[in-house]
Amino acid sequence: MQTNVLLRNVGVADSYQIETYVQQGGYQALAKVLEEGQPSKVKEVVLNSGLRGRGGAGFPTGRKWMFLPKGVYPRYLVCNADEGEPGTFKDRVLMEHDPHGVIEGIIVSSYACEVEHAFIYIRGEYNLGYQRLRNAIDQAYAAGFLGKNIRGSGYDLELSLIQGAGAYICGEETALLSSLEGKRGHPKLKPPFPAAQGLYRKPTIINNVETLFNVPFIVLNGSDWYRQWGTELSPGIKLFSVSGHVERPGVYEVPLSTPIRDLVYDICGGPKDGVPLKAIIPGGSSTRMVRADVAMEARLDYEALCDVGSDLGSGAVIVVNEKTCLVRLVARLAGFYRHESCGKCIPCREGTDWMYKILQRIERGEGRAEDLPLLLDICNNIAGKSFCPLGDAAVQPVRSSIERFGEEYEFHIREKRCMVDG
Amino acid sequence: MLTDKSKEEIRRIRGEYPDPDSALLPALYLAQKDYGGWLPEEAIDAVAEIMELAPARVGAMASFYTLFQRQPVGRHVIYVCTNVACSLLGAEHLLEYLGHKLGVEPGETSADGRFTLVEVECLGSCGTAPMMQVDEHYFENLTEEKIDRILAELA
DSSP: OOOOSTTTTTTSTTTTSHHHHHHTTTTHHHHHHHHHTOHHHHHHHHHHHTOBOTTTTOOBHHHHHHTSOTTOOOOEEEEEEOOOSTTOOHHHHHHHHOHHHHHHHHHHHHHHTTOSEEEEEEOTTOHHHHHHHHHHHHHHHHTTSSBSSGGGSSOOBEEEEEEOOSOGGGGSHHHHHHHHTTSOOOOOOSSSOTTTSOGGGSOEEEEEHHHHHHHHHHHHHOHHHHTTSBOSSSBSEEEEEEEESBSSOEEEEEETTOBHHIIIIIISOSBGGGOOEEEEEBTBTTSOOEEHHHHTTOBSSHHHHHHTTOOOTTOEEEEEETTSOHHHHHHHHHHHHHHHOOSSSHHHHHHHHHHHHHHHHHHTTOOOTTHHHHHHHHHHHHTTTSSSHHHHHHHHHHHHHHHHSHHHHHHHHHHSSOTTTO | OOOHHHHHHHHHHHHHSSSGGGGHHHHHHHHHHHTTSSOOHHHHHHHHHHHTOOHHHHHHHHHHSTTSOSSOOOSEEEEEEOSHHHHHTTHHHHHHHHHHHHTOOTTOBOTTSSEEEEEESOOSOGGGOSOEEETTEEEOSOOHHHHHHHHHTOO
């Protein structure tokens, strides 16, 4: 039930060195596309594979690439390695253990999009990932996989690596571009979308690490191969970061549309210490939490999770057992969004602060009867009214927990104590 | 002071990007290292000078990102994640334990100047929670005993 494509080099000795990567069959996708010499063919196979963005939004990658305006150069490609969605740690595994896989994905994708300068924006805390990528980039230049006239093909590509400095908002693509341009990480108004006008106001493709990592495999094996897994709309394989109350948390690779139950019980060993589960947050903290019994009947794909009122997001499955106070958990998350709001727009800046304060007072046993409708009202004034998706994200844990676990809030407010602590 | 080596590196990075302003993040990192782990006003001015930017722009940049310190810090900075996955596995308790041990509240530096304790958001180590970062290194699957050992080994 687990596949071993994306993670095949994890656990191999010196997996991050170029010799190992080449021995394992690395840089063959690059050789293939350079030999064929047809960028449009690469775009086509990625489009046909149905690969969707693995950063959280799930937008079809091939279609994003098609948005590049014809004949406008230079163009840029940015690898979004600012993995910051709470619960998510899959890109870190790829960058630390298989940095050449990330780089080959970037080169092949840049070739497809006719890009001659690509960038990796990695979060500042990922020091080991940064060092591994730095080393791998130097090796790739030395081996002639990067730089001028790559492998005698006439194709040039520069690859720059830059570290963020601790700002969740920079995972949002336009905020990332601001940061990369040497500014505060404020999101920009869309349209124009980055594909039309992005980095330095030039056409720019921004893809997540895992998304780009899939590309060489698709190029080598074809779109039908990729579609042997998953569903028509959610094809392929996906990395899941599993955390919280399970026996064996970690990063696992499975086909899309795998039942959540299989991931949590069979692969991760089930609930930690056998304590029954209460909730699942299936796609990172910005996706709606679901009652565990409902989640266990769902499958891990974009559509199936939508059907149970949540999202696949970044594939960060956070498992929560019944000994957990959800009011406390949601208050903690509200604190996160409050801290990470960039302050550019009022609904998000003020709304996240109010939500945090109200949740704190409920948690302290000072909640008021009108607090739940008030929280929902604030949610309604943030969602869809904020400048960028951070506001919408901040609302998800609050609204979904009130709707699905309202009794915990009511108990807190009425009894002035937690239902779980007794 | 910004070292000559850092200045040279900043100039090189300015040339690497289509717009030299892109070197601002790396420049601030280099300055922070040169100035003992934080960015005093003098460091902001030095970066502004070499980046050919207004000091206000550089200062605004430094204050936006949490990894840039605007106050002096201890010899080691301890970042403790208390976000959702770490919290589910007892991170708040470990933060309290550390605070008690060092005699500080989060955000403060120990009296002997060795450690600054900081509470932070998710560091992407959720499968090995609870965790902390000390300077540039991650320490995972923490327990009280493990924290004792790690701190004892740091000068």
